[in-house]
Amino acid sequence: METLSTAEENYLKAIFKICESEDKPASTNAIAHELTMTPAAVSDMLKRLSSKELVHYKRHRGVTLTDSGEQLATALIRKHRLWEVFLCDVLDFSWDEVHEIAEQLEHIQSDQLIKRLDAFLGQPKFDPHGDPIPDADGKFAKRKQLQLVALEVGEVGVVVGVLEHSAAFLQYLDKMQLGLGVQVEVLEVYEFDNSMRIALENLQELTISSKVSENLLVQKQA
Amino acid sequence: METLSTAEENYLKAIFKICESEDKPASTNAIAHELTMTPAAVSDMLKRLSSKELVHYKRHRGVTLTDSGEQLATALIRKHRLWEVFLCDVLDFSWDEVHEIAEQLEHIQSDQLIKRLDAFLGQPKFDPHGDPIPDADGKFAKRKQLQLVALEVGEVGVVVGVLEHSAAFLQYLDKMQLGLGVQVEVLEVYEFDNSMRIALENLQELTISSKVSENLLVQKQA
DNA sequence: TAATATTTTTAAGTTAACTTAAAAATATTT
DNA sequence: AAATATTTTTAAGTTAACTTAAAAATATTA
Secondary structure (H helix, E strand, C coil): CCCCCHHHHHHHHHHHHHHHHHCCCECHHHHHHHCCCCHHHHHHHHHHHHHCCCEEECCCCCEEECHHHHHHHHHHHHHHHHHHHHHHHHCCCCCCCHHHHHHHHCCCCCHHHHHHHHHHHCCCCECCCCCECCCCCCCCCCCCCEEHHHCCCCCEEEEEEECCCCHHHHHHHHHHCCCCCCEEEEEEEECCCCEEEEEECCCCEEEECHHHHHHEEEEECC | CCCCCHHHHHHHHHHHHHHHHHCCCECHHHHHHHCCCCHHHHHHHHHHHHHCCCEEECCCCCEEECHHHHHHHHHHHHHHHHHHHHHHHHCCCCCCCHHHHHHHHCCCCCHHHHHHHHHHHCCCCECCCCCECCCCCCCCCCCCCEEHHHCCCCCEEEEEEECCCCHHHHHHHHHCCCCCCCEEEEEEEECCCCEEEEEECCCCEEEECHHHHHHEEEEECC
16 A cells, blocks of 8 residues: 555544544534635545545435554554653653644655654553554553543542643643643532532642633542 | 755765765766666755755756755764664664664654763764764864775784675674774785785684775774 | 444545647757 | 767646535524
């Protein structure tokens, strides 16, 4: 199989992401939105990807990835997340700075490079945002996690990930000292707007909006 | 200034390389040969680069880089060579494996990334092949080096670089234990074919062709 | 279910970066 | 300097990956 263009790779990633989160075929519009392109461009590309057997595509029915398409998509995610670990752990970038750079690095073509990078980093299983890094066979680590918003008053959880990856959100979390690994206890929930009062392990208390508690993933503590 | 395409960047590097080694404007043919493309494609691109003021170009007269073109070219060389150091020193690649990968990595756009990579690597001044790494201002380290072929019988030198970068040559050097830093003494020169008998610091003796001694750079020892 | 709205596709056009083939400019040789 | 060879440019065509605009298919709503 010849090697894919950066554009083709980006489509595979977008389709994977959409199919995963919505659990159904990706629509032309959704892909166009994800990649900030016109639906016409997407239609165009879907034909090409289909002829390369990377997607299952029937006009007007949306697309899903074929096995080989999915393999390529997860390999890209693996590369992206490994590079993010490198940027944070080795080059000392903060978690809100690494996405755009990893977006470029993920397209570097060299199996050896990824194999060695992975070994050098100690085969990390999660990236700096807590997202799982698929292994060389494309398998994602599973974790029993839930949104912070799902915790009841009195329950305790440890932050393990985020659902929103914007720099603004990540910087907000930094400011609030709500990074990965931090333990939080739910003190109170105000049903008016579903905002939440929580206590951090450093005894600090703070109030967060539902937008925040919905986008924070925690592991419930016994 | 908007960011350049990979193609444009490759032209700048090619022009820099040719102008540097021949010390005169780069011809269309030479560029085409360097990039394995047709002269027509080069003519085409030279117009674009010229309109962006990256090259001085007058039809039929060859091209040279403008100041800003040269700055971009040396920045690319800097990136390429820093990545080569990373690949060899950190990820344990051998010096004959790194060129193609660095060829991709050099196009990653992020000043911060290079700044941090450079710091992480300890601001190296030479890449794994002994080529100087320009500093952030584009200045190359100078070194009083000469071709091994220029040494007289009885003289001693330390290998500091290569003029030929093919994997075949580099692997040959590995096999002969003629890597960077190795001290060699010229024992005898056979004027018939200019081949050379040399002694390594490990007392091993070997005979090398003029092709080899011409492509090895040494620093003469007192 | 007919009318309307939305989504998707097709059609036609653009741009970057190539190609081949022909024309034009420059160099070399006699 | 004329004839020939070489180099460079121009012209025309291709492909990937987009765009806008129009047409067609599917969904939604009254």
